[in-house]
Ligand code: ADP
């Protein structure tokens with residue numbers, strides 16, 4: 179190494195150590211440790227990332243901060259660029275354990291990457307999609323348990339494992355986790371993970387290049403075949419046919435198959451009956467829509483991984499408001515964090531609402547204050563009119579406070595607007611109600627359960 183690259187490397191190490199203390203060990207190891215500094219030209223530093231995925235992530239989340247820190251260390255730096263440099267050309271055949279010593283020396287930029295013996299049929303795995311990082315709750319515990327079983331079992335216990343759910347609920351995450359686990363613990367098993375779309379694309383290309391026989395042989399010699407988003411081949415007849423044969427050949431040889439889809443096998447339209455019935459004859463596990471508890475758990479876990487301490491109130495707010503799926507939830511969290519880091523603000527409920535204005539509007543389930551008043555009145559057995567009346571007896575005042583509290587939580591109305599809907603009360607009355615109900619929930623588990631139940635009924 180020459181003096182310049184030595185100096186650059188030392189600067190990078192210093193930048194790294196500052197980043198590590200800012201973002202925490204977990205996020206640092208996932209994202210920045212695998213980066214390698216490549217060169218410096220005209221004030222622009224180039225970092226190499228092992229995959230496109232990691233490049234995009236680092237650019238989105240850390241590039242600005244890296245530039246700032248680097249410029250503090252070396253004022254001639256004006257930009258930080260991240261490029262993709264794959265660790266090594268795909269290796270044909272398997273690498274046996276302990277073959278590392280015989281590998282040719284790698285160029286320094288590629289060295290930090292712990293290369294998996296990746297199968298060339300497979301697409302790269304997202305390093306974040308592990309079992310450890312999958313938050314388990316009621317809606318996904320069955321799918322999770324099934325996935326773990328497949329990852330750990332040495333014998334095939336159900337074939338195929340068929341995972342299905344709506345978008346953004348963790349199918350791909352679980353599939354990568356299975357593949358990663360097997361590669362880590364059982365490197366001799368040949369695991370191939372790819373989307374149905376890729377499968378089709380490769381099949382068509384093989385046909386065009388008259389390599390159909392190679393294609394078949396290749397796919398029929400894998401130990402674990404994982405096809406993501408199988409609904410994609412609905413209606414694509416020749417691909418379905420090929421897939422069907424591959425599927426049967428593998429099952430006959432006792433190889434494991436894992437499939438994901440956005441529908442259950444029987445609901446896959448445009449899929450041949452015989453294929454549907456084969457797909458459904460193993461273990462079918464669906465992931466249900468998230469619950470509030472699961473969303474909160476996921477937010478806690480993600481912010482921890484990112485090394486950011488989030489106020490509980492903000493996490494609860496996000497878990498309430500962004501219920502569509504986990505992908506959106508993650509996106510919202512990342513945006514809030516990125517914004518705070520960029521402008522150097524603390525994360526508060528107010529900044530969160532501001533940053534996510536558009537997302538929140540889209541996720542607003544448009545629960546009205548009228549609905550809330552009606553449900554709450556029914557629940558506590560008081561008249562809807564009492565929501566507006568001036569009566570202050572506890573028997574009606576308490577339900578009214580609960581309704582105000584829920585109006586604040588579940589709608590995007592402001593305090594004065596809510597006050598007006600409750601018989602023209604002042605916004606401080608609403609504020610007081612919110613505070614009171616929060617306190618009561620903390621003190622009285624039975625009351626908290628009541629409020630939670632109401633919230634769920636309103637949200638469903
Ligand atoms: P799908 O394949 O079902 O559309 P993904 O697996 O791509 O969904 O999940 C979308 C995002 O949500 C991913 O970033 C994934 O890591 C995350 N995710 C989904 N479920 C969970 C969970 N239970 N715990 C942690 N992260 C999750």
Ligand code: MG
Pocket residue numbers: 349350351406407
């Ligand atoms: Mg997916």
